[in-house]
Amino acid sequence: MDAILSVSQLTGGYSVGRPVLHNIDFQVKPGEMVGLIGLNGAGKSTTIKHILGLLQAHKGSIRVNGKQLSEDPQQYRSALAYVPESPLMYDELTVREHLELTAMAYGLSKEAYESRRTKLVREFQMEEKLNGFSQHLSKGMRQKMMIMNAFMVEPALYIIDEPFLGLDPLGIRSLLDLMVSMKEEGAAILMSSHILATIEKYCDSYVVLHKGRMAATGTLEQITEQAGCPGQPLEDAFYALVKDGPTA
Numbered sequence: 001m002d003a004i005l006s007v008s009q010l011t012g013g014y015s016v017g018r019p020v021l022h023n024i025d026f027q028v029k030p031g032e033m034v035g036l037i038g039l040n041g042a043g044k045s046t047t048i049k050h051i052l053g054l055l056q057a058h059k060g061s062i063r064v065n066g067k068q069l070s071e072d073p074q075q076y077r078s079a080l081a082y083v084p085e086s087p088l089m090y091d092e093l094t095v096r097e098h099l100e101l102t103a104m105a106y107g108l109s110k111e112a113y114e115s116r117r118t119k120l121v122r123e124f125q126m127e128e129k130l131n132g133f134s135q136h137l138s139k140g141m142r143q144k145m146m147i148m149n150a151f152m153v154e155p156a157l158y159i160i161d162e163p164f165l166g167l168d169p170l171g172i173r174s175l176l177d178l179m180v181s182m183k184e185e186g187a188a189i190l191m192s193s194h195i196l197a198t199i200e201k202y203c204d205s206y207v208v209l210h211k212g213r214m215a216a217t218g219t220l221e222q223i224t225e226q227a228g229c230p231g232q233p234l235e236d237a238f239y240a241l242v243k244d245g246p247t248a
């Protein structure tokens with residue numbers, strides 16, 4: 001099956017003379033959830049910024065549904081939704097207005113918007129906050145608002161950056177349930193997280209970044225083999241792969 005996201009031999013970063021990422025190469029297919037893992041500074045957020053088109057590749061390419069951003073920006077952008085690590089929002093808008101804005105930006109019909117909003121607001125127990133200003137939300141509620149915005153779109157590709165921080169256990173469960181159901185409907189999900197015990201239960205495969213390079217990639221079985229600890233948990237394989245310390 002053709003990949004929804006295809007990152008090919010990506011070298012990139014913040015300035016051309018000093019690449020942060022080197023030859024990153026992986027795919028996310030329909031119905032697949034891929035975990036992007038690595039120590040602080042390994043290059044996870046930088047990889048995500050390249051996928052979102054916020055940074056230019058120095059070498060290599062990124063394709064969404066077979067097209068690079070420059071070939072068809074509209075199609076590229078509308079195929080993906082992003083849940084940021086820290087909430088990006090307009091303080092003076094309500095939760096409802098944020099959701100409306102997203103629905104407009106992605107051209108959702110009124111019916112789709114209303115039925116998805118009702119489901120999401122219920123799932124994340126945000127009924128009472130729907131008409132409240134986003135600046136009055138708690139940290140976890142802000143995160144829930146970002147998640148609701150992304151899931152409202154029901155895109156082909158979800159890019160989710162460390163989503164669990166700040167969420168209560170019910171919120172984490174709701175998010176995981178939603179990811180599973182979108183995946184079952186054929187969505188591709190790329191999620192970065194440090195919570196290895198959780199993602200081990202949900203991801204189909206992993207990309208392990210270390211110092212801006214790929215230390216390993218594949219299913220849990222393949223990763224543990226590459227790390228020299230077959231049959232062990234993801235955390236043990238991860239430790240074996242990155243034990244020479246964080247980014248130099």
Ligand SMILES: Nc1ncnc2c1ncn2[C@@H]1O[C@H](COP(=O)(O)OP(=O)(O)OP(=O)(O)O)[C@@H](O)[C@H]1O
Nearest residue numbers: 014015020038039040041042043044045046047247
């Ligand atoms: N705006 C920036 N300008 C220059 N270098 C940056 C910038 N942001 C990050 N870096 C560098 O890029 C490298 C990779 O950082 P990145 O943010 O991608 O790591 P990460 O894997 O997401 O880490 P964390 O787990 O801490 O979020 C680090 O060496 C970091 O110092």
